[in-house]
Amino acid sequence: MTKKYSIKDVAKLSKVSVATVSRVINNNGRFSEETRQRVLDAIAELNYEQNKLAVSLRKNKSNTIGILVPDITNEFYSAVVKKCEQNLFAAGFSSIVCNTERSLSREQNYLKVLSEHMVDGLIIISANDHAEESLSIRVPVVYIDRNPHLKDEFIITSDHYTGAQKATEFLIKRHYSPFIITTKTNSSATVERIKGFKDTLFNYNIIDSAQERVIQLNMTSDQYLLENKELDSFISSIKPQLTERRIGVFAINDYIAFMVARAAIKQGLSIPDELSIIGFDDAPVSLISTPSISTVQQDTGTLAQRACRLITKQLTSTNTKLTKRIELIPVKLILRSRTPK
Amino acid sequence: MTKKYSIKDVAKLSKVSVATVSRVINNNGRFSEETRQRVLDAIAELNYEQNKLAVSLRKNKSNTIGILVPDITNEFYSAVVKKCEQNLFAAGFSSIVCNTERSLSREQNYLKVLSEHMVDGLIIISANDHAEESLSIRVPVVYIDRNPHLKDEFIITSDHYTGAQKATEFLIKRHYSPFIITTKTNSSATVERIKGFKDTLFNYNIIDSAQERVIQLNMTSDQYLLENKELDSFISSIKPQLTERRIGVFAINDYIAFMVARAAIKQGLSIPDELSIIGFDDAPVSLISTPSISTVQQDTGTLAQRACRLITKQLTSTNTKLTKRIELIPVKLILRSRTPK
């Protein structure tokens, strides 16, 4: 339990002032090579470590970024967070990760804590849409997957709309009668995907019963559920139609896709002959499910990288005026179970 | 972009000294009710927020806990981290989560960063075994799943040994010839599980070829892999034996269990008639795999809760002398695919 050394101790040992030590540490010039060496030696000898808290207090910036995420156990989010953290670390920032559990009060609570901790910036993933009202924080914010109803924001988001279009189009072209199954979650991602689905129906003149083709389950899904009664009845309801047409389900995410597959198998439907399923996210479940499930892959690496770049750019470049805007990250349709044996 | 107010501004507005404001904020007594009200009003009016950095600097503690974790995208770890974070938050601590990627250099790097950030304590999950040499940090540390080769440590760990025993015993009693399949990862968890397996063989007098029953794959596994050549040859090698005995595989974790199941199915083995598989962790994959896979469930909630309690106890109670020790958290054998249709 040795006490930590401060800059003073280093100054004393190397026989210079604290100012000089500080200059050496920060490489701010105005010291001789010889002095530098002495200071460095002293630092090494004492095993001195800079107190970032003091630095932050003095400089009025903490080199820390707050990351707000709905649920770290959801693979999509954990992948994004992990990559954000790597990017930020490489750029010299620490991150504080906060799980909001999609709860507004938790989100506000964390926002306060992060503010008190003097974070320099915020990455908010899939924010609660009402949160901006409480966002009295005066630091750069980058949203991932936010609904762009405020003009003055940086938003990085997957191209959910096009992804949904691709998925829906695929189903239609392969002559599956398209349905979308969604949840109660009203994130911008969800909204865009539904819009993409509906617009595609329209483009293909499937306008008869467009609204009936949207099935909303009474749940939010960040977890693996094996059963769902609503899905069971959906499957029952389409079963009689299978004699004259086959059904294509675009599931709002891979968890739901998995549940649809389970419900279908339980009722003896044949995949993909009678029923084809496409999910969203490229979560592991889509790959390991039997049968594996086609999906729209989000590019978590790019999502994270762009968000971090945007944050750090705002923090470092004082002159460059960045125009706030939405950046759309392309998604990719991944087809699976193509070779049923 | 309004500037943040400080305690001075509050003092001025409420016409008291900064000391009094501080007393009110921290509820340290020695102020009149009337003063309190005035101060609180001023705080509300200015929307004042305490600068935790300054508090930490002054008090020489940051109310922040560092969490080191091998990989946040691994469901077992993310579950533990999430629950740790919830516990800590409830106790008034922030957490900084760091992904070590099982790399010693990253671990050391983060340890330094955390130290500079003046964390008050550390929760280290499944540490790299050589890390303690670099652990010059002078704060309470609680390890989750650490190899107890240093006496003076707090360690919270699942009862891997007993878990492995239960799994192995189950296989033996159901007349499966037991094998264990493990990875290169040499964590204490892995070591204990292997020991539990071996000892159980010994207890049941399966001592002929005990060493041959341990298959080590040349990989570490935090991810979903669909194929593995070594596993394919393992399956091939046991296939001829199936006429006279059936095989039981205890997989070192659920990812491996899943891969074993895949390899077996690919080669036409019948599960569980010819081959029975038990995994470890109760990761989602064990549940959603087809067929679902029996597993030894770790109690992430208790793991996290105990670790956090131990950390906060050390930080708050000055008098109570805690004796360092290992705390074993019970695990549970979960049997699945019991009702093959």
Next chain:
DNA sequence: CTGAAAGCGCTAACAC
């Protein structure tokens, strides 16, 4: 090139 000193926002003696 180097040092003295002010001060970031806060708490904790210490006085009154």
Next chain:
DNA sequence: GTGTTAGCGCTTTCAG
């Protein structure tokens, strides 16, 4: 009850 003040560890003028 309340105010004054020193100082946590650091950076940054400002002199020289």
